[in-house]
Amino acid sequence: MDLDLRHPSALRYLGIEAPIPLSNYFSNQDPIEKVIYETTVPRLLVAGNNRPANNASELLATPGKLKQLLSTIRSWYRDPLILIDLPPASLTDEAVLVAPHVDALFMVVSEGRTRREVLDNALSLLGDATIGGLILNRFSGRQAEYYYGSY
Numbered sequence: 001m002d003l004d005l006r007h008p009s010a011l012r013y014l015g016i017e018a019p020i021p022l023s024n025y026f027s028n029q030d031p032i033e034k035v036i037y038e039t040t041v042p043r044l045l046v047a048g049n050n051r052p053a054n055n056a057s058e059l060l061a062t063p064g065k066l067k068q069l070l071s072t073i074r075s076w077y078r079d080p081l082i083l084i085d086l087p088p089a090s091l092t093d094e095a096v097l098v099a100p101h102v103d104a105l106f107m108v109v110s111e112g113r114t115r116r117e118v119l120d121n122a123l124s125l126l127g128d129a130t131i132g133g134l135i136l137n138r139f140s141g142r143q144a145e146y147y148y149g150s151y
Contacts, residue, residue: 002048003094004087005056011048014039021049025069026059032072043077048085056087060097070101089122096125104132111139 002010002022011018018037024030036047053059060066074080084102089095099105105126109119123131 001046001082002085003060003098004085005049005053005059005094006087006092007052008049010085011046011050014046016046018046018048018050021051021053022047023049023053023056023059026062026065028062032069036073043080045073045076057093057097060094066098066101089125090118095122095129096127099126099129104130106132106135108135108137110137113138 002008004010005023016037016039018035020030020034022035025032025035036045038045070082073082082102084098086095086098089105089107095105107119107122
């Protein structure tokens with residue numbers, strides 16, 4: 001589920017054009033069933049926007065909507081794995097809004113781009129949220145060469 005409503009990209013990467021954007025559910029325009037799409041992969045459902053929503057935080061903060069969305073998805077399958085893409089926690093409050101409704105968050109950091117103080121700030125903003133781990137993006141392998149020698 002792409003909840004990075006300001007800069008949605010997950011559906012584009014998957015090559016999916018959502019006829020009805022996920023933001024329509026949060027703004028009470030459409031029911032859950034119309035904004036979640038089946039894929040050709042068994043049990044893989046997707047939801048998101050193809051275009052940015054101007055009021056992303058307000059949409060996600062709509063009382064009860066996120067809880068209802070996740071509860072409905074959980075009722076469709078036994079023990080579903082729900083992956084949610086969010087904007088950086090240090091730039092917007094969407095991760096803070098979503099954190100109480102999920103089991104864990106994974107922080108994506110980029111080698112050479114994510115500064116330690118930015119990561120520390122994001123973790124501080126998330127408070128007591130469970131952090132499942134870090135995902136290292138754009139890894140060059142230079143450290144591995146230093147440790148193991150040249151390949």
